[in-house]
Amino acid sequence: MFETLGERLEGALSRIRGKTRLTQADVDEALAEIRRALLEADVNIGVVNLISERVGVAAVGAMASPSLTPGQQVVKAVHNELIDVLGQDTYRIRFASTPPTILLLAGLQGSGKTTAAAKLALLLRRQGRSPYLIAADLARPGAVRQLEILGEQAGVPVFSEPTTPVEVATKGVAEARRLARDVVIIDTAGRLAIDDALMNEVSEIQKATQAHLRFLVVDAMIGQDAVVTARAFDERLELSAVILTKLDGDARGGAALSVKEVVGKPIAFASVGEKLEDFEPFYPDRMASRILGMGDVLSLIERAQDTMDEDVAKKGADRLRTGHFDLEDFLEQLRQVRKMGPLKGVLSMLPGVPKELKNQDIDEGEISRIEAIVSSMTKAERKNPSIIDVSRRARIASGSGTTQLQVNTLLKQFRDMNKMMRQMGVGPPSATRSRAKSKRKKRR
Structure with missing residues (x-):
């Protein structure tokens, strides 16, 4: 929901967001686009008029302001108006003094x-x-x-x-x-x-x-x-x-x-x-921030706290940091993330995510296939993927209902991820020390 409205409002505000000086033409164009976006979203005409009027007043004030970011002032005004029409304060149930x-x-x-x-x-x-x-x-x-x-x-x-x-x-x-x-x-x-x-x-x-x-x-x-x-x-x-x-x-x-x-x-x-x-x-x-593409980190954190196992998440982070992250850990973390709901919804809560990525149709079925592939491996294979030869790959593909090509692709992606982590300096303490010694020898 709100995707089309959010895109239209972001488009209208992006033209003025970074401007250090606003003209009346800039303001008129932005207000017209905001009004069209709200009407197309089937917002009540009275509410549309109210938002347009208040944002217009704020825009005029921004034009006369000595601030270096008048465009940001207009964005803030739109944000504030959305909060106002959505309700300002979060509703709290007032429980009766005598239950129930x-x-x-x-x-x-x-x-x-x-x-x-x-x-x-x-x-x-x-x-x-x-x-x-x-x-x-x-x-x-x-x-x-x-x-x-x-x-x-x-x-x-x-x-x-x-x-x-x-x-x-x-x-x-x-x-x-x-x-x-x-x-x-x-x-x-x-x-x-x-x-x-x-x-x-x-x-x-x-x-x-x-x-x-x-x-x-x-x-x-x-x-x-x-x-x-x-x-x-x-x-x-x-x-x-x-x-x-x-x-x-x-x-x-x-x-x-x-x-x-x-x-x-x-x-x-x-x-x-x-x-x-x-x-x-x-x-x-939070909803106003989502509509304007500002993300909703607080809701994302709360959802993670409600759905994810803290011990499992910490264990995965520790193993990733020390370079011991294997496919067993990967499967555990994947299942934790899936508990948070559709990935498209999770992405919508992250600030700064490009519109193109938010609009991507994320294939949840692909995630299920990855889970099926890893689940079809033995514990030894998850711990040490290097032992997976041609016959093992055929067995894994058959057990997960996938192809050997899909199994190969997953294994390659996992190897690439581990390689990238090593290049970033993440790895077992012994390996890290060895690399450090090697670098010192080269300097000598």
């Missing part, structure tokens, strides 16, 4: 509400909470069973019964209290469109349970329609915040850039992938 804290999830059918409920439960469980899921969506066939499966994967119990949504919700809250669970997440039914039946049902559940927080789950792919949906639900439920799903898709970004400014409700969480772990708090400042 009751969270009600509402939204249209197909928004990813049931999955979002399980993802939120997993996130809270990992934060030390004891969540409890209530499957109150009795209208959609399979919704209860879906939540039960997802709840099992998340390690969170699920309550439901074949009565009515209101009864399920009230009995579920009572059961959560009995079990001393401190957070309750209620998954409600959706409809293909907003109607009285949907609104009445979710309103009755809210009244019966007195939910402390009401989250609207919105599909980021629907653009400005998200604003209409949010307004309708807010009138009946007095929403607390919004959860954006499918933020990893190819949506243009209009929903995220419109809902907070127009409806006045913050974005609390974002679903950024298909796995239950692909769910995170929404950070307006």
Whole structure:
């Protein structure tokens, strides 16, 4: 998501980013391009006008500024405006003084509400909470069973019964209290469109349970329609915040850039992938930086801390530094990196990565093939690849479902990497000392 918008904004700002002097023509051209980029991203027209006006004021100030980098001032102004429309501050759940804290999830059918409920439960469980899921969506066939499966994967119990949504919700809250669970997440039914039946049902559940927080789950792919949906639900439920799903898709970004400014409700969480772990708090400042190609190192670090085994990562770094890094270590590190999600998403968080590289279609299948090749080797072969002769290569290729050429290519790349490390001075202490002695002899 935001890729096209980010490219357009980067293109508009790159022309003025390094300029030491701005003309009115420079400003007008940049503002026109920024406005076009936002409109094409399906951002609400009111929000587009607001951003354009404020950036225009900042640009005029930059023209008159004695600063040597007025272009950078405009970039900063755009960054600040994006943060403002995205919500400024990161949303924090305020837990009830007397547990359980009751969270009600509402939204249209197909928004990813049931999955979002399980993802939120997993996130809270990992934060030390004891969540409890209530499957109150009795209208959609399979919704209860879906939540039960997802709840099992998340390690969170699920309550439901074949009565009515209101009864399920009230009995579920009572059961959560009995079990001393401190957070309750209620998954409600959706409809293909907003109607009285949907609104009445979710309103009755809210009244019966007195939910402390009401989250609207919105599909980021629907653009400005998200604003209409949010307004309708807010009138009946007095929403607390919004959860954006499918933020990893190819949506243009209009929903995220419109809902907070127009409806006045913050974005609390974002679903950024298909796995239950692909769910995170929404950070307006980090998202604004991503949109403008500035990277998001903090989120990358947090994702690494959450997914990677620190001991394995440290062991790999130590062995690489001492020149003992072998294919066994390589396989371990590859599996650690894959835990962080699609590599394209990881690249998008790194600052300074060229646009061409970010836009590359990274073949995740190629990574799987590499993993299969190394996994098909014996432990001795991983420790000492030099013993891999023609017959061993044929066996490895057959076992991994690849060709001998692909096995040869991987081995050559690994040899080249080790050679480069040696040239950089990385190697076993004895080898390093030998090279040092050799250099001293030559000088003599």
